[in-house]
Amino acid sequence: MQFFRRDEERVTSVDMSKTGTGNFFEDFRIGQTIRHATPRTITVGDVALYTGLFGARFAVQSSDAFAQSIGYPRAPVDDLLVFHIVFGKTVPDISLNAVANLGYAGCRFLAPVYPGDTLNAVSEVIGLKENSSRKTGIVFVRSTGCKQDGGKVLEYVRWVMVRKRDEAAAAPGDHVPRLPEAVLPSTLGDACPKIDVGAYDVALAGSPHRFGDYAVGEKIDHVDGVTVEEAEHQIATRLYQNTARIHFDQFSAAQGRFGRRLIYGGHVISLARALSFNGLANAFQIAAINGGRHVSPLFAGATVFAWSEVLGKADVPGRDDVGALRLRTVAAKDHPCADFPLKSGDEDYPAVLLDLDYWVLMPR
Amino acid sequence: MQFFRRDEERVTSVDMSKTGTGNFFEDFRIGQTIRHATPRTITVGDVALYTGLFGARFAVQSSDAFAQSIGYPRAPVDDLLVFHIVFGKTVPDISLNAVANLGYAGCRFLAPVYPGDTLNAVSEVIGLKENSSRKTGIVFVRSTGCKQDGGKVLEYVRWVMVRKRDEAAAAPGDHVPRLPEAVLPSTLGDACPKIDVGAYDVALAGSPHRFGDYAVGEKIDHVDGVTVEEAEHQIATRLYQNTARIHFDQFSAAQGRFGRRLIYGGHVISLARALSFNGLANAFQIAAINGGRHVSPLFAGATVFAWSEVLGKADVPGRDDVGALRLRTVAAKDHPCADFPLKSGDEDYPAVLLDLDYWVLMPR
Amino acid sequence: MQFFRRDEERVTSVDMSKTGTGNFFEDFRIGQTIRHATPRTITVGDVALYTGLFGARFAVQSSDAFAQSIGYPRAPVDDLLVFHIVFGKTVPDISLNAVANLGYAGCRFLAPVYPGDTLNAVSEVIGLKENSSRKTGIVFVRSTGCKQDGGKVLEYVRWVMVRKRDEAAAAPGDHVPRLPEAVLPSTLGDACPKIDVGAYDVALAGSPHRFGDYAVGEKIDHVDGVTVEEAEHQIATRLYQNTARIHFDQFSAAQGRFGRRLIYGGHVISLARALSFNGLANAFQIAAINGGRHVSPLFAGATVFAWSEVLGKADVPGRDDVGALRLRTVAAKDHPCADFPLKSGDEDYPAVLLDLDYWVLMPR
Numbered sequence A, B, C: 001m002q003f004f005r006r007d008e009e010r011v012t013s014v015d016m017s018k019t020g021t022g023n024f025f026e027d028f029r030i031g032q033t034i035r036h037a038t039p040r041t042i043t044v045g046d047v048a049l050y051t052g053l054f055g056a057r058f059a060v061q062s063s064d065a066f067a068q069s070i071g072y073p074r075a076p077v078d079d080l081l082v083f084h085i086v087f088g089k090t091v092p093d094i095s096l097n098a099v100a101n102l103g104y105a106g107c108r109f110l111a112p113v114y115p116g117d118t119l120n121a122v123s124e125v126i127g128l129k130e131n132s133s134r135k136t137g138i139v140f141v142r143s144t145g146c147k148q149d150g151g152k153v154l155e156y157v158r159w160v161m162v163r164k165r166d167e168a169a170a171a172p173g174d175h176v177p178r179l180p181e182a183v184l185p186s187t188l189g190d191a192c193p194k195i196d197v198g199a200y201d202v203a204l205a206g207s208p209h210r211f212g213d214y215a216v217g218e219k220i221d222h223v224d225g226v227t228v229e230e231a232e233h234q235i236a237t238r239l240y241q242n243t244a245r246i247h248f249d250q251f252s253a254a255q256g257r258f259g260r261r262l263i264y265g266g267h268v269i270s271l272a273r274a275l276s277f278n279g280l281a282n283a284f285q286i287a288a289i290n291g292g293r294h295v296s297p298l299f300a301g302a303t304v305f306a307w308s309e310v311l312g313k314a315d316v317p318g319r320d321d322v323g324a325l326r327l328r329t330v331a332a333k334d335h336p337c338a339d340f341p342l343k344s345g346d347e348d349y350p351a352v353l354l355d356l357d358y359w360v361l362m363p364r
Helices: A044-054 A064-070 A079-095 A230-239 A265-275 B044-054 B064-070 B079-095 B230-239 B265-275 C044-054 C064-070 C079-095 C230-239 C265-275
Strands: A033-041 A098-109 A118-130 A136-147 A152-163 A219-221 A285-294 A303-315 A322-333 A352-363 B033-041 B098-109 B118-130 B136-147 B152-163 B219-221 B285-294 B303-315 B322-333 B352-363 C033-041 C098-109 C118-130 C136-147 C152-163 C219-221 C285-294 C303-315 C322-333 C352-363
Touching (some): A044 A230, A044 B044, A230 A265, A230 B044, A230 B230, A265 A352, B033 C064, B044 B265, B044 C044, B079 B098, B079 B230, B079 B285, B230 C044, B230 C230, B265 B352, C044 C079, C044 C230, C079 C098, C079 C136, C230 C265, C265 C285, C265 C303, C265 C322, C303 C352
Antiparallel strands (some): A033 A118, A285 A352, A322 A352, B098 B152, B136 B152, B285 B352, B303 B322, C136 C152
16 A cells, blocks of 8 residues: 555555555565655735734735845745745655654754745655554654755754554664754754844834844733634645645544544644744744744634743854854634643643744844 | 626626626526636645645656656645635635535546636536425536536536525526436546656655555555645635635624534545545646535634545556546544544444545556 | 834844834824735736736636737736736735724726736825824825836825824824825826727627626615625635735634624625625726725625625727726625615614725727
8 A cells, every 4th residue: 555655666456455545664674665655836916815824914025026126036936935845845755644743853944935936845754663552553754845846945954753554564763863952053044144234124024123222131022913714724724735634524524533634733723833933023034933832723613812931042153144143933712822731741722833942034 | 696707798787786696596507607706826835835735745746857857847736725716716606605505416627727828717507406495495406517628638427505695586407417426437547647657756655555555445544644724714715716615704704503614525535635645645636526425514723634444446448547536535633543444324423524536546 | 112113223123023013103193105925926826826816707808819809918907807916915004903994985997917026015104183082093095006117006185083002192193185085087097008899809708798788876786695605705805815814714703893803894895895796797907096995894704795786987098999987886795686785874784894986987
């Protein structure tokens, strides 16, 4: 059944099922490289739909004229749209049989993406660990997004708990990779060309607050809330060609543990990022994602709020145009965030949806 | 009232209603040609929205780079998006007063369409048959979609049952055209340039199964299901500028036989086509539609599943790059298709929505 | 807190909130100029999404080929999409603390906008009037939309009732500007290049009725109805980067006077304009908006109908290609408009949503 992308020879038996059922835990091998379908040309159409779905207002991504004024050839595509498209490609091969998406690490944006670029994705299996139940195992992959010319635009490590097809099957490997706690500031900035800070118009950008105006420990309530509709998250997730059925199939979901379609975790990240404009308007680029937890599931009808804390500040070596802020952005459902809610330890805090740790670039 | 496109002289009476009420059965004439409004330039924006609404993953339509690697100048527009846009133009003139959309025949895709092309539509009335009740009649039209330069991109025959405005009116004609049971393989392939099969990357395309790997009689369960929301089908149907009010007007629908907005039948075709990727990933182009039945209506909230059967295989004369598969794709609601449900004869099978018979091209 | 765009010096205190709370009545000054965030490049993606959301069918905006045939370089962007995008930019600075949006006047479209153009917005405060309660005041602004090169594309006066932050604060000014009852015909037409009327194809445009075919006093029922979904108005309003939270936040709305998300008034205008195609297919451009009232609020689930009356006809000086029709278009909810409903005086007519007075251009 595991015909995806690993057969060198053509399959000729017509009795064989043509339907992709995805890989199970025992199908993976350490060192294995998986080239994912489907290549995808990003266009201004995708950008418009992403704007309609999330309403982001960062000037660099919104305006060709603004982007050009500071040194870009044109407005780059929103970093998270790039992330979602690359991520979506990995789903049919990596996580179609996942029980849980456990984490991310070392996610770096490596080059700007512009409308017209075509994205591909490749994953390398870098770790495998069977669970004690022998029913599932953890698969660690390093996924890379590339342009049509092979240039890398994104890489990240992700680990997921995947079912075994056959519980009696031997574990296909036993290695847990060492993962970075955070992306080093010295590796940030590849996706941001040197910008002309003098030309960066803070009035047009929506806030006078630059890198120097933020302090470690500062907390920002992003105030606004946005209610999510089924049609919205379905359109978004299909735009990324993400096929995880739990997001789309109410008939089957009705029989599952939630009884409802589960919203793609990346949808919450994009909502929180768009909300964060109110307080972080000049955080015009996500340079890296250190890690993140989807603390609880989101379902349609809930209203998402968010707040952020400045976890750190760093110079980017060789760059006097931008500095890096390390942010923790927390999203919560049906709970305005003036009280900066957190989920930690044993505390029961059902409102918290997301706890994301990432680096943004800001003009100095 | 039938002022649409058939008046040579300008209408000058200001007392006359300006509102289009569509044509009734007695307004049609055999041989009559109707040029439809509104010309429509298809763009990458339409392509993106179509992706967001259906999530199709066929590599040729998704990636300029992939399309170019096999010989296209760029990614062509999805065939069904072209169909829906041409179809939508015919609605105000042909089927605004339709009781039922009875069938299609001889639908052929004649040239690739690319973003930037403008589509127009013309219909010729090729048959008229009053029903014995004298309240309605069947109108047969051959509709043709053309580009701005007049080149044909699509043609199909459609027949609809249309109300009479005045039951006492004489039948405007009495002729039932002979219609092809299926499109001949020798006429397929016009919308597909000669492709470089050696460059067709099956890993990127998502499946190793080529033309030779499919056998007549083979059945494929496409597994995945997708739940339809009101906002989704309304956005899709408006994108095609299809004005049939039953899709949009809940106030009036509440008083009708369904009590609900009826989803455009073409929406089901596009959903089934997108689902069919899982099992038919290399069926990159629809070359022709032999016929199809909308077996039962679809309403928002239902989950659509699909399966396909290979009805036939054919060589395309002069082409060693692609072969043609004749497929039957069946869509069902709230019913996973592992049991290959069909509606035939007297059997009561309310789950089946669509039974579509069409030709696809696949690389050899 | 009023850090938006009025500080010349950089704010450096990290204790200060970074969150924009918008301006309150006492923050405005007569003569004050506010440059709004966020600049926005309009693309064919925005055009496609706008089509999907409203289904407009005016040939000039729908087809590059049609637009070129009459003298445009390509299809211009729908006037109302331009309006909504400019309007959206003003919200965070002008009306985030508004109690009510009271009116518009003197709205003129000054130049055609094409995909690729970037829009900015600036507002000048031209009037301030505290209410007798001293809790709120009326702010009058003249807002101007410009292209990247500074050329004006749109201007309008708007007045809103805005809360005071501190009731004890002194009124910041006391002046009510004189506003035009209607835009003068002599100032219309700037956004419409001279067109080749002979090449204007009424069959493709969808109606034979030209300027000469309409009479003052004529009423047109636009017949069709369209039901609005939450996802649709949210996507539309985010597309314009309009951040008014009442449109998006069900959690907070549930505690407010309506208990529901209120749909952006501009959404009703766009729906009515799209419906008006049926009867006004050749009213290809909105040249000016004289004024308008949002008579009652719209919520998701309602079905919108519309009708229009010809209030006046005018020649446009120096133009023999187009004439100007002054229209009143009325939208109503869950009420087909064959009886031409109006809300006037004390009469209770809850169905009426919108009463819009505007000028359109039509080919002669």
